[in-house]
Amino acid sequence: xxxxxxxxxGLVQAGGSLRLSCTASGRTFSGYTMGWFRQAPGxxxxxxxxxxxxxxxxxxxxxxxGRFTVSRDNAKNTVYLQMNSLKxxxxxxxxxxxxxxxxGLMTGVNSYDYWGQGTQVTVSS
Numbered sequence: 001x002x003x004x005x006x007x008x009x010g011l012v013q014a015g016g017s018l019r020l021s022c023t024a025s026g027r028t029f030s031g032y033t034m035g036w037f038r039q040a041p042g043x044x045x046x047x048x049x050x051x052x053x054x055x056x057x058x059x060x061x062x063x064x065x066g067r068f069t070v071s072r073d074n075a076k077n078t079v080y081l082q083m084n085s086l087k088x089x090x091x092x093x094x095x096x097x098x099x100x101x102x103x104g105l106m107t108g109v110n111s112y113d114y115w116g117q118g119t120q121v122t123v124s125s
Contacts, residue, residue: 001026001114002024002025002026002028002029002032002098002114003024003025003026003114004022004023004024004025004096004097004098004114004115004116004117005022005023005024005116005117006020006021006022006094006095006096006116006117006118006119007020007021007022007023007119008020008021008119009094009119009120009121010120010121010122011122011124012086012121012122012123012124013123013124014086014087014088014123014124014125015085015086016086016123017082017083017084017085017086018083018086018121019080019081019082019083020036020080020081020083020094020096020119020121021078021079021080022034022036022078022079022080022081022096022116023076023077023078024077024078024079024098025077026077028100029074029077030053030074031053031100031101032053032098032099032100032101032102033050033051033052033053033098033099033100033101033102033103033106034050034051034053034070034072034079034096034097034098035047035048035049035050035096035097035098035099035102035106035107035111035112036048036049036050036070036079036081036094036095036096036097037094037095037096037097037109038090038092038093038094038095038121039092039093039095039118040091040092040093043092045095045109046061047061047107047108047109048060048061048064048068048081048094049061049064049068049069049070049081050070050102050105050106050107051070051071051072051079052102052103052106053100053101053102058070059105059106059107061107063089064083064090067083067084067085067086068081068082068083068084069081069082069084070082079096081094081096083121086121086123087123088123088124088125089123090121090123091121091122091123092121093118093119093120093121094118094119094120094121095115095116095117095118096115096116097109097112097114097115097116098112098113098114098115099111099112099113099114100113
């Protein structure tokens with residue numbers, strides 16, 4: 001069992017930056033593949049980025065590639081999402097998710113076992 005808590009959301013102007021954090025409980029964080037998803041009002045939850053448990057593999061949605069960076073600090077049980085050059089269409093609730101020893105692309109909602117409560121990101125034009 002792992003509990004996830006996101007933080008770092010807020011209101012930012014277009015072109016600005018935010019860094020989201022997701023801190024996990026438990027002592028086996030290094031074994032979890034961690035994903036970031038987002039959900040805008042009236043839309044399906046969509047994949048944003050993933051960092052595999054081994055740390056050496058990351059993958060991004062095309063819509064954020066080159067602007068967002070996912071990273072992890074296993075010593076702090078934390079995964080980060082650095083978001084630069086934000087656009088109004090990035091406005092959504094952002095969620096982190098975890099899957100123990102997750103393999104493959106890990107881009108589907110159903111690929112993960114644990115979810116955080118979400119943090120709101122609002123980008124104004």
